[in-house]
Amino acid sequence: MSERRNWTRKRLVEAILAGDRRALARAITLVENGDPLAYEVVSDVYPKTGHAFAVGLTGPPGVGKSTLVSQLIRLVRAEEQTVGVISVDPSSPFTQGALLGDRIRLTDHFLDPEVFIRSMGTRGHLGGLAETTLQTLLVLDAAGKDVVFLETVGTGQSEVGVLSIADTVVLALMPGSGDSIQALKAGIMEIPDVIAINKLDHPMAETMLNEVRQVLALGPHEGWRPPIVLTEAMRGEGVETLWEKIKEHRAWLEADGELDARRRRNLASEVFQVASSRARRHIERAVQGDAELQRLLDEVQARRLDPLTAVREILQKVFHVGDADGSDTP
Amino acid sequence: MSERRNWTRKRLVEAILAGDRRALARAITLVENGDPLAYEVVSDVYPKTGHAFAVGLTGPPGVGKSTLVSQLIRLVRAEEQTVGVISVDPSSPFTQGALLGDRIRLTDHFLDPEVFIRSMGTRGHLGGLAETTLQTLLVLDAAGKDVVFLETVGTGQSEVGVLSIADTVVLALMPGSGDSIQALKAGIMEIPDVIAINKLDHPMAETMLNEVRQVLALGPHEGWRPPIVLTEAMRGEGVETLWEKIKEHRAWLEADGELDARRRRNLASEVFQVASSRARRHIERAVQGDAELQRLLDEVQARRLDPLTAVREILQKVFHVGDADGSDTP
Numbered sequence: 001m002s003e004r005r006n007w008t009r010k011r012l013v014e015a016i017l018a019g020d021r022r023a024l025a026r027a028i029t030l031v032e033n034g035d036p037l038a039y040e041v042v043s044d045v046y047p048k049t050g051h052a053f054a055v056g057l058t059g060p061p062g063v064g065k066s067t068l069v070s071q072l073i074r075l076v077r078a079e080e081q082t083v084g085v086i087s088v089d090p091s092s093p094f095t096q097g098a099l100l101g102d103r104i105r106l107t108d109h110f111l112d113p114e115v116f117i118r119s120m121g122t123r124g125h126l127g128g129l130a131e132t133t134l135q136t137l138l139v140l141d142a143a144g145k146d147v148v149f150l151e152t153v154g155t156g157q158s159e160v161g162v163l164s165i166a167d168t169v170v171l172a173l174m175p176g177s178g179d180s181i182q183a184l185k186a187g188i189m190e191i192p193d194v195i196a197i198n199k200l201d202h203p204m205a206e207t208m209l210n211e212v213r214q215v216l217a218l219g220p221h222e223g224w225r226p227p228i229v230l231t232e233a234m235r236g237e238g239v240e241t242l243w244e245k246i247k248e249h250r251a252w253l254e255a256d257g258e259l260d261a262r263r264r265r266n267l268a269s270e271v272f273q274v275a276s277s278r279a280r281r282h283i284e285r286a287v288q289g290d291a292e293l294q295r296l297l298d299e300v301q302a303r304r305l306d307p308l309t310a311v312r313e314i315l316q317k318v319f320h321v322g323d324a325d326g327s328d329t330p
Numbered sequence: 331m332s333e334r335r336n337w338t339r340k341r342l343v344e345a346i347l348a349g350d351r352r353a354l355a356r357a358i359t360l361v362e363n364g365d366p367l368a369y370e371v372v373s374d375v376y377p378k379t380g381h382a383f384a385v386g387l388t389g390p391p392g393v394g395k396s397t398l399v400s401q402l403i404r405l406v407r408a409e410e411q412t413v414g415v416i417s418v419d420p421s422s423p424f425t426q427g428a429l430l431g432d433r434i435r436l437t438d439h440f441l442d443p444e445v446f447i448r449s450m451g452t453r454g455h456l457g458g459l460a461e462t463t464l465q466t467l468l469v470l471d472a473a474g475k476d477v478v479f480l481e482t483v484g485t486g487q488s489e490v491g492v493l494s495i496a497d498t499v500v501l502a503l504m505p506g507s508g509d510s511i512q513a514l515k516a517g518i519m520e521i522p523d524v525i526a527i528n529k530l531d532h533p534m535a536e537t538m539l540n541e542v543r544q545v546l547a548l549g550p551h552e553g554w555r556p557p558i559v560l561t562e563a564m565r566g567e568g569v570e571t572l573w574e575k576i577k578e579h580r581a582w583l584e585a586d587g588e589l590d591a592r593r594r595r596n597l598a599s600e601v602f603q604v605a606s607s608r609a610r611r612h613i614e615r616a617v618q619g620d621a622e623l624q625r626l627l628d629e630v631q632a633r634r635l636d637p638l639t640a641v642r643e644i645l646q647k648v649f650h651v652g653d654a655d656g657s658d659t660p
Contacts, residue, residue, distance in 0.1 A: 039638055042636055043638065043639055046633060046635075046636035049633060050633050060509035060512050061512040061513060061516035062516075131638070134637060135638070153516065174508075177508060178504075178507060178508060179506075179507050179509035179510050182390050182391040182392040183390060183391060185391065185392075188483055263631070268630075268631070271637050272613060274637065274638065274641045275610075275613050275644050275645055276609065278641060279606065279609035279610065279645065279649065280602070280606035282649075283602060283609065284602060297598050300601060301593070301594045301597050303379060306372055307597060308461070309373055315609065319609065319648075319650070321612060
């Protein structure tokens with residue numbers, strides 16, 4: 001019965017601000033479903049946010065991210081801080097088992113009332129994944145969580161987009177992560193704030209460490225220099241050092257006034273990202289339900305109308321803008 | 331002087347359709363600059379497109395993609411087919427040298443009048459990279475190129491987005507590409523049509539081959555089964571087999587009527603992608619030049635206005651849409 005109690009906007013807001021777990025669970029479900037009530041609730045609690053330290057953790061699949069998060073939670077809890085976790089699960093077509101196995105590490109903390117863990121798929125978000133994770137982070141923040149881990153698989157910039165709201169970004173690699181090293185080197189993957197090389201028992205761990213060092217040596221020589229930590233997440237080795245480095249980054253951000261600046265940039269970038277996803281979704285829906293716009297696509301496919309003219313006509317019809325790249329030629 | 335001759339729309343269109351190299355170079359520069367003339371020219375030549383076989387080649391940086399393309403060009407030319415290459419260069423902040431070194435392989439073909447190679451950076455495209463590569467492909471297609479290679483670095487789905495216009499997608503890996511294998515396994519990287527494992531002399535090449543086989547065995551068991559080819563691009567080994575497999579995929583697409591269906595899907599997806607980028611750019615420009623919208627961002631950053639309300643107000647003001655996710659609640 002209590003699960004079904006009628007959550008009004010006011011009650012939900014009050015319960016979230018009081019840190020009520022069921023209210024949190026309910027609000028996040030509403031966020032995931034794109035429910036209008038979620039929007040109202042986040043809007044109400046927003047002025048109470050800004051307390052949580054948002055730590056993003058990314059890296060290729062299989063590197064042990066969930067295990068690292070699980071170990072980090074232990075350390076954060078030992079400091080008597082409360083924790084939220086948003087774990088973004090790639091919706092794999094055929095290997096959910098393997099990923100679930102990894103995710104199970106997090107269940108160690110399911111009984112701790114001061115740890116709130118939410119796993120979400122990468123597909124089926126009405127307003128896009130960036131919007132869902134942003135709203136969820138804000139709810140956890142408003143509920144008073146001291147640290148929120150945002151864990152997401154990342155092999156390129158699109159996945160890492162989810163992390164643009166994080167204060168500190170940790171990249172987890174392992175021996176064999178040659179592609180990620182190359183991507184860092186080529187500048188197509190952004191340099192994170194802290195790097196963890198997991199599976200330190202692996203004979204190639206030292207080689208990987210040296211490769212990462214070489215890549216970082218090519219980068220800028222002022223400001224924060226990303227530290228590299230060797231870990232063995234399964235046994236918790238090196239995780240204390242990792243947590244120290246994360247906190248050092250936080251302290252550096254705060255000492256420099258950089259935290260405010262970074263959050264300002266992050267929020268502006270989130271707003272653009274969410275607005276763009278919404279605009280895209282609006283276009284897709286408009287074309288789906290409109291015979292005239294469908295006909296445009298048919299004309300493109302028959303090579304009678306070129307794609308850019310179709311784009312212009314669609315933007316004209318959907319958003320009533322003359323030339324949607326804004327470059328109105330005189 | 332001739333370089334500066336006045337290219338009118340009509341002259342440029344005629345010269346492109348005649349396969350004139352300077353006209354091609356000029357048109358692609360116009361495309362890159364977002365010049366209105368480029369738009370008109372592509373619009374005019376579009377009905378003459380659809381002949382070129384568009385082969386996408388992606389893979390992590392350093393895997394030898396340019397060398398593979400260079401070797402493939404040799405084979406295509408031996409068949410007396412003409413070739414276009416669009417080589418997307420990640421704009422690296424600090425290792426351009428290494429990437430240029432790779433790119434140099436392509437210069438082997440610079441003197442062949444039937445090979446047209448264009449390298450483009452990943453940044454600074456007015457309408458987005460997808461739009462630039464699409465328009466460039468259409469120009470090369472209209473100029474009568476039989477095969478167009480679209481080479482782009484790929485470690486995730488965003489980079490591979492450029493390839494959504496390709497008929498056949500080749501993924502190049504190398505021993506050590508553990509992250510890519512994991513990404514394929516987890517379903518966050520799409521299964522390509524053909525896989526090349528480059529650097530076959532490497533002691534781990536066989537191991538990589540087996541890993542890829544295992545990943546593919548998990549996939550769907552009907553339709554096209556992606557073949558795996560071991561290559562050593564520097565010496566041209568295995569490249570003939572690779573080209574055979576690419577042609578087999580093409581033949582399979584054609585025999586099944588799948589080529590038309592795939593191109594229809596690709597074109598529709600390109601139209602949405604380009605429309606979305608343009609909408610995004612429109613939003614960014616609107617906010618930049620508008621004090622009221624700037625003030626919205628300031629309010630968000632001061633935690634007085636929540637991000638989603640800001641998004642709604644921006645979309646309302648920029649596109650005059652009530653609720654831009656289209657889910658107008660009654």
